[in-house]
Amino acid sequence: MSSQGGLLKAAIALSLIALLVSLAAIALLYSQIGALEAKINTLNGKISELESKVGALEQRVGELGKPAPTPQPQEQVELVVIGPWSGKSAEYFSKVIQEFEKKYPNIKIKYLTKRAEDLAQILPVQFESGLTPADVIITPWAWFIVKMAQKGYVEDVSSYVKEDEYIGGVVNNVKWDGKIWGAPFTMWLKPGFWYRKSFFKKHGLQEPQTWDEFVALLKKIKQIPGIKNPIVTGDGVGWPESDITEHFLITFGGPQLQYDLISCKKKFTDPEVEAIFKEKLVPLIKEGYFSEPMEWTSAVERWWAGEYALYFMGTWIAGRVQDPTDIDFFPLPGCKAVVGGTDYAFIPKFTKHKEAAIIFLKYIATEGQAVHVSGPAGKIPTWKGVSVDVIWTPMKSVYNKIKERNMKIVPDLDDTVGGDWQTLFWDQLKLLWVQPDQVDSVLQTLTEQHPACKG
Amino acid sequence: MPFREKRYFLFFTLPAYILIAIFVITPIIGTVIISFETKNGFGLDNYVKVITETSPEKALVYLRRMPRPPPWGAMIHNFIWIAIHLPLSILLGLVLAYLLRSVRGSSIVKSIMFLGMVVPMIVGGLLIRFMYDEFIGIFPRLFALLGFKGILAKDWLIYPQTALFALILGAVWLWTGFNLTVFAAALESVPTSTIEAAMIDGANSWQIFSRIVVPQLKPAIIIAVIMTVLWDLKIFDIVYVSTFGGPGGASNVLALVMYLYFARALDYGRSAAVSIILALLTLIPGIWFIREVRKSEKG
Incomplete structure (x- = not known):
């Protein structure tokens, strides 16, 4: 027993020594890394200075009418690009990659799929360790790019992205400290309620022109045999409900309300906002005009099969149906704006192929957009240099319809606020959909937890 | 030892x-240090x-809606999880292991039961999602066939009244296989002579089970209880x-709150604080387990 006790003490002593040694080693490493980081930062500062000078020079050359050719890497480089697309959407993005590789044969792209949610989990830790899983990262969360930029993890791309070349407000989402930290890619829109033209024709239905006509349409659809609910509600983690809600808010509160809710100039408990919820949205939910939330991709299939007549969804739905020429949409009557969301590309500070990453970033922010919107990705360009003629035909009609109605494009409310409020917003709306009587509690919670309202 | x-x-x-x-x-x-780090140095702010x-x-602990339906708060949900899941999965595992001990082909049944443990919990979570789907889920369809028209015949996961309990029920299905395996292995070590002696003395099946078998399975029950409680406390993927x-x-649940602070709010201090609270909660059954093991060693 005593020898065992002695052995145990020796083992504990040894483990403590091992712990101390490892802690000392880590401390030593940290101090070395700190010194190294300081040197790298100084170097990066010099490089950025040089780059801005080169950028300015390029601009001057451009002004002289002699555009500077984009330099190509001398040696073969493999760039790792992370984006949010999978399945068909990834196929549409691969066309952009193919065209890029044709133009820049020395740069090969390795594309990996990662959702924005997963990136938010992985990237901060990797960046903290001075690593990056990719050379260029594309995400719809502008707020996340800005947050990473504030921590010093993102390359400043102000020299390569010219704000006036993009549609209004798009670049602003990725600006901080007077600099631009991400490049806009293509944009999706959430224009209104999608329907099958053949379904409307078969049942003699018309697009509504007034709110009363809209309610009458829902009533009429509900009476059609085989219809479960007039509108199908997509669900995932809750974002489809947020899109419907934002559309109601913009329609009845005007486009400015969207900005006011983002900045908390107006609260969710404001009488105007409360009225929109209580007089317009909640009565429709209570009447059973909306289905209960269901997984959004299976909702597409059920809507297409005729179990539901309307589906509020983004323009990407056009790329997910068998016959995109059979679909059309209408916004709520009187709606003056449409929510648009953009994917942004950024370059992490820790990339080993900065030069090639910049070339790719510049490409997808400009010419690459033309390639992407010409296919069935369901997107429109944010770069003004893309001609409307190249846009995929079903999307062109969406684009024209929005133009005809003189609708503005406003940013997505929850994507812009971001953080954990976004998931709270989705989750509270999921609750509202199944318990519309909870509207007061939902609005109060959304106000109390809004980061801008907290101050 | 030389x-x-x-x-x-x-x-x-x-x-x-x-x-x-x-x-x-x-x-x-590192986690402990981060949990105490504040803007002004060190303190209890995060906690x-x-x-x-x-x-x-x-x-x-969400006080606003108490004592009305959920939410009651992540920590309370974890305790509810333990209160329902622990007895159900232990009892089911124990009874099934006892009943299947002398049944021909019982290994096939045990293997099927153990499938819940073999599948990754993420897949388990997806299966649970389908299990309660209004259109294809076994539970809503069953209740619809029985003539129910309320929440029970719809998607159980979208209603606040049913979501937590539906997940716990799904977890019972996933976890019972583990307890069954532990108890089946322990039953092998129960000497048949004691059971035969009880039978000769006129004990009925229930008396044999409750007074002969269960007391001899005490070490296995302790292991099953501790593993189940720990699993319930750190439950994440299914939710x-x-x-x-x-x-x-x-x-x-607590682990999801930790995740939300970490990956959504990017607030590592509070995330670390939740993880420390979670770790302290897991220490309670851990210490109890060590004490029980020591007691049995002394005994």
Whole structure:
């Protein structure tokens, strides 16, 4: 027993020594890394200075009418690009990659799929360790790019992205400290309620022109045999409900309300906002005009099969149906704006192929957009240099319809606020959909937890 | 033990100690430090803010809607999880192991039961999601066939009243296989002579089970209880995939709150504070387990 006790003490002593040694080693490493980081930062500062000078020079050359050719890497480089697309959407993005590789044969792209949610989990830790899983990262969360930029993890791309070349407000989402930290890619829109033209024709239905006509349409659809609910509600983690809600808010509160809710100039408990919820949205939910939330991709299939007549969804739905020429949409009557969301590309500070990453970033922010919107990705360009003629035909009609109605494009409310409020917003709306009587509690919670309202 | 043997013993265990020190102890120390880090140095700010949080998505105890339906707060949900899941899965595992012990082909049934443990919990979460789907889910379809028209015939995961309980029920299905396997293995070691003696003395099946078998399975029951409680406390993947803690935070759990602070709010201090609270909660059954093991060693 005593020898065992002695052995145990020796083992504990040894483990403590091992712990101390490892802690000392880590401390030593940290101090070395700190010194190294300081040197790298100084170097990066010099490089950025040089780059801005080169950028300015390029601009001057451009002004002289002699555009500077984009330099190509001398040696073969493999760039790792992370984006949010999978399945068909990834196929549409691969066309952009193919065209890029044709133009820049020395740069090969390795594309990996990662959702924005997963990136938010992985990237901060990797960046903290001075690593990056990719050379260029594309995400719809502008707020996340800005947050990473504030921590010093993102390359400043102000020299390569010219704000006036993009549609209004798009670049602003990725600006901080007077600099631009991400490049806009293509944009999706959430224009209104999608329907099958053949379904409307078969049942003699018309697009509504007034709110009363809209309610009458829902009533009429509900009476059609085989219809479960007039509108199908997509669900995932809750974002489809947020899109419907934002559309109601913009329609009845005007486009400015969207900005006011983002900045908390107006609260969710404001009488105007409360009225929109209580007089317009909640009565429709209570009447059973909306289905209960269901997984959004299976909702597409059920809507297409005729179990539901309307589906509020983004323009990407056009790329997910068998016959995109059979679909059309209408916004709520009187709606003056449409929510648009953009994917942004950024370059992490820790990339080993900065030069090639910049070339790719510049490409997808400009010419690459033309390639992407010409296919069935369901997107429109944010770069003004893309001609409307190249846009995929079903999307062109969406684009024209929005133009005809003189609708503005406003940013997505929850994507812009971001953080954990976004998931709270989705989750509270999921609750509202199944318990519309909870509207007061939902609005109060959304106000109390809004980061801008907290101050 | 001679000195030479001691040296060998220490030599061969040293790599393990070093690895544990680097990969287990150091991160734990790091997490503790981060949990106390504040803007002004060190303090209890993170703990105070985490405990007093009022958002239904992150509250550990959500007082606003008590005693009405969920949410009640992530920590309370974890306790409810233990209160329902622990007795159900232990009892089911124990009874099934006892009933199947002498049935021909019982290994096939046990293997099927154990499938719940073999599938990754993320897949388990997806299966649970389908299990309660209004159109294809076995439970809503069954209740619809029986003529129910309310919540029970719809998607159980989208209603705050049913979401948490539906997940717990799904977890019973996933976890019972583990308890069944533990008890089946322990039953092998129960001497048949004691059961035969009881039968000769006129004991009925229930008396044999409750007075002969169960007391002899005590070490296995302790292991099953401790493993189940720990699993219930750190439950994450099933909730993440099936409901993400919703609707309205009705099925939220501690590990998900930790995740939300970490990956959504990017607030590492509060995330670390939640993880420390979670670790302290797991220490309670852990200490109890060690005491029980020591008691049985002395006995």
